Amino acid sequence: MKFNPNSFSPSHFLWDFADGVATITLNRPDKKNPLTFESYDELRSTFWCLDQSWDVKAVVITGAGGNFCSGGDVHEIIGPLTRMDERGLLKFTRMTGDLVKAMRACPQPIIAAVEGVCAGAGAIMAMASDLRLAAPDAKTAFLFTRVGLSGADMGACAILPRIIGHGRAAELLFTGRSFSAEEGHGWGFWNRITANVLGDAQDLALELAGGPNVAHAVTKKQLDAEWHVPIDEAIEQEAQAQALCMQTNDFRRAFEAFADKRKPEFKGD
Template identity: 40%
Template structure:
């Protein structure tokens, strides 16, 4: 495990776990933490030994979003930094998560609000602890959504529900998050870490090159016509048909054995 003041990084079984580590501040995002998380996401994307990524938090919160104390302090000091954090930090983080050629899982251990909730929405899979909740609180402080939430949330739950949660700033508990499609599973708090690590290890042992193409074609399809989606699928299948993982899967099927994927 590597440790910084604000972010913990641990590798096991091909899985890199990034843990936001400001529990006393509900893992709210200071400039320091945003810069560390962005660098960690980039490093995970580039490391061939990392085949799946988990994003989680310590304490009672997954991430409460922007650290408002720091934000207000900088604004009062006439520091322009808060005006650029979306372009310099939040947008690049979301692009790293959604564009990463490997699965990213959000293990939502508690409150996920604002940009913190948006980080979870951007992940490929979301597993929530029973005590967790989601809150789109931007309107409550006179702001609009950022960190890709306007794009990701409505693709998870539809325009109507996304608009309701953003306009009204209504908190969603874990049970409702599961019912409306924000998360894929809810587990007891004490089981979250083990459950997600098992899931992530399973993905890390899978055909990760195929996972990268699946993420790509889903993103293309979300923004294109049917013809565009068909073309993206065609290109992906052509490329994947020549991979070692596909050949291994075919050989394993014929040989009635479990495939040994290498992510190549």
């Protein structure tokens, strides 16, 4: 069944859809928006479903009440995990990893709009987004080591070094310490620091939604695919991908608009 963003009504977070932009709001502000088994699962399913909806052209993910996400709920996730057998634990860790896989696989650019606490799985969701905007008060921590776990969680050891470098990633994943918005911006983790983080994220999403959506999907796919291949193979992959984009009507209309000295209209076809 085709995913319909206009009628979608999730149980474990807020959903808003307008002008091609979907906004996901984690909505447990009294606890700084922690995740539960159910919200992990629903978020994972939602991002998988976005692959079936070209009506959604960009996604913003944020948190309610001045915080982004404090990670897994201590009482609803951490406690039960201490009582699970190996099979149950592996089922859980694969589900959480699937959330990151789904975020990376969905064709739409994802923008994280982060205020306040951004810890554990919250930091992972910000990391897994394509673009990250932070409020000046954002405090981010990959704090797995603080609860006796490794920093190897939900792809952190693969993705974080590619964003901020191996040495910085190693420090954060070994110590679990938090970093400020300014520190993260200096490292390249945050694209921008802004006092109007959600408004600016939605403006950026609208800008992307008005662009060549097929081409954006190709860019996102290749940003991930080219991690794994030599430069020569990456160049060949990009040659084939760009040749496909050159067959789109968006490309033809953009040329005609440029020739006529007017703004192009992208329709995602």
